[in-house]
Amino acid sequence: MAILIENGRLTIEDVVKVARNFEKIELTENAVKAVNKARDYVEEKLSKGEIIYGLTTGFGKFSDTFIPLKDTAALQRNLIISHSCGMGEAYPTEVVRGAMLLRINALARGNSGVRLSTLMTLVNMLNKNVHPVIPQKGSLGASGDLAPLSHIILVMLGEGEAEYEGVRMSGQEAMDKAGIPTIELSAKEGLALINGTQIMTSMAALLCHDAKNLAKTADIAVCMTGEALNAITKAYDPKVHEVRGHKGQMDAAANMLKILSDSNNAAKIQPGKVQDAYSLRCAPQVHGASRDAIEYVYAAVTREINAVTDNPLVFSDDDDVISAGNFHGQPMALAMDFLAIAMAEYANISERRTERLVNPQLSAGLPAFLTADGGLNSGFMIVQYSAASMVSESKVYCHPASVDSIPSSANQEDHVSMGTTAARKARMVLDNSQKVLGIELFCATQGIYFRGEDKLGTAGKALYEHVRKSVAPVKEDRVMYTEMAKFDAMVKNNEIVDVVEKAIGELK
Numbered sequence: 001m002a003i004l005i006e007n008g009r010l011t012i013e014d015v016v017k018v019a020r021n022f023e024k025i026e027l028t029e030n031a032v033k034a035v036n037k038a039r040d041y042v043e044e045k046l047s048k049g050e051i052i053y054g055l056t057t058g059f060g061k062f063s064d065t066f067i068p069l070k071d072t073a074a075l076q077r078n079l080i081i082s083h084s085c086g087m088g089e090a091y092p093t094e095v096v097r098g099a100m101l102l103r104i105n106a107l108a109r110g111n112s113g114v115r116l117s118t119l120m121t122l123v124n125m126l127n128k129n130v131h132p133v134i135p136q137k138g139s140l141g142a143s144g145d146l147a148p149l150s151h152i153i154l155v156m157l158g159e160g161e162a163e164y165e166g167v168r169m170s171g172q173e174a175m176d177k178a179g180i181p182t183i184e185l186s187a188k189e190g191l192a193l194i195n196g197t198q199i200m201t202s203m204a205a206l207l208c209h210d211a212k213n214l215a216k217t218a219d220i221a222v223c224m225t226g227e228a229l230n231a232i233t234k235a236y237d238p239k240v241h242e243v244r245g246h247k248g249q250m251d252a253a254a255n256m257l258k259i260l261s262d263s264n265n266a267a268k269i270q271p272g273k274v275q276d277a278y279s280l281r282c283a284p285q286v287h288g289a290s291r292d293a294i295e296y297v298y299a300a301v302t303r304e305i306n307a308v309t310d311n312p313l314v315f316s317d318d319d320d321v322i323s324a325g326n327f328h329g330q331p332m333a334l335a336m337d338f339l340a341i342a343m344a345e346y347a348n349i350s351e352r353r354t355e356r357l358v359n360p361q362l363s364a365g366l367p368a369f370l371t372a373d374g375g376l377n378s379g380f381m382i383v384q385y386s387a388a389s390m391v392s393e394s395k396v397y398c399h400p401a402s403v404d405s406i407p408s409s410a411n412q413e414d415h416v417s418m419g420t421t422a423a424r425k426a427r428m429v430l431d432n433s434q435k436v437l438g439i440e441l442f443c444a445t446q447g448i449y450f451r452g453e454d455k456l457g458t459a460g461k462a463l464y465e466h467v468r469k470s471v472a473p474v475k476e477d478r479v480m481y482t483e484m485a486k487f488d489a490m491v492k493n494n495e496i497v498d499v500v501e502k503a504i505g506e507l508k
Helices: 012-021 029-047 060-064 069-083 093-107 116-127 146-156 171-178 189-194 198-229 238-242 247-259 283-305 330-358 381-397 419-451 458-468 481-492 495-504
Strands: 003-005 025-027 087-090 130-132 135-137 161-164 167-170 313-315 320-322
Touching (some): 003 012, 012 093, 012 283, 025 093, 029 116, 029 313, 093 130, 093 146, 093 189, 116 146, 116 189, 135 146, 146 189, 146 198, 161 171, 198 283, 198 330, 198 419, 198 458, 198 495, 247 283, 247 458, 247 495, 330 381, 330 419, 419 458, 458 495
Parallel strands (some): 003 025
Antiparallel strands (some): 087 135
């Protein structure tokens, strides 16, 4: 069944379904009526010769330049071809599909004034898998994602490049093969199609989905390390976390207690040990703070995926066209910088747990670098190096993009958000954090191999046995990057969480 597009209905999970699972979409009858009503209003204004930004004027600094009615179609085409200034590697298909969906969703609100036929061209492209090639670099995040969104519209005009059935080709060829006629833009349409935050918000929606899975994976990882290092679970007692009152912290602690509930390795009391190091003992506090940050970002992104972010906005019921600034990406810029920091902290503390696993002074009797014949074998020594490298790299990516601004359009656009840069950086942080957690799980399962799997709890045993189907214990040095890549894949496809939840029920 197709996902219905109507005012305010889209969810982040809907974005994931369309972007990654290629689900179809369909405009509701109410959306069609709203689009037609707004377009009728625009046509009425044009017939009266009114001066309205983007309809009968130039753009940016040229907003005071009147454009005759006979030239409005050329104005819109020129806007698209002149603004298609992206550079660098192309965005992944999932980001492109997400952006197309969000652009459709915004236009379907009936505040943009595009023709229904133009909107349906974009709908058909998405449903028939015509994916414009969009270079990643070139957006200031205000006036929205002008450059990258222009590359989508180029294909609608039969220009630019697109991917169709996995093959990169010209935009015209892709449209022809899909059986979708190209279009000529009418007044207002070019600006309505490219003035918005849909590139950064597409990335943001996918990041929110993945960050929630990352949070659960991190809770599982600390528990597997706890199994290997005989952690003290008393620190996860709900009384401790209730008196502080942060929901994320309470949820993380509840997950950890649930995962370790029947373990005989991790226990409330460990003879000869009063307390664990912070990376184990304070895991609920650290993981929980990131969970709360993710919830904040998730709510902000949920609002933005249903927002109208172009300019000017059409309010036909009030006989009003308003030139304002909903295209400004600051809400997403701050959210993406915050999310990057939250995700980086999962890796930051994870790497410290990995160090405890490989360091014989900290690992409660495990062999140095998790190898039985140290010296001849280096074991997991450089595995930890790799984790440390990515943690350090993410700290660079966590420098906020949102605090920067470079004026553009002859200082007409004198403050910009850099929100797309923030989202791109957050994607890199996510990738690093997934890899670092995978490394911790690799080391933890090796530690469990030496400790003995007979005392594992239900969750730990299920995950350990699952891992061993594809990664055998490391008994002597072997090529490690291939094994590390297997754990990275298990984290990315949410396999780790699925196995544990199947064994003990859903985690928070």
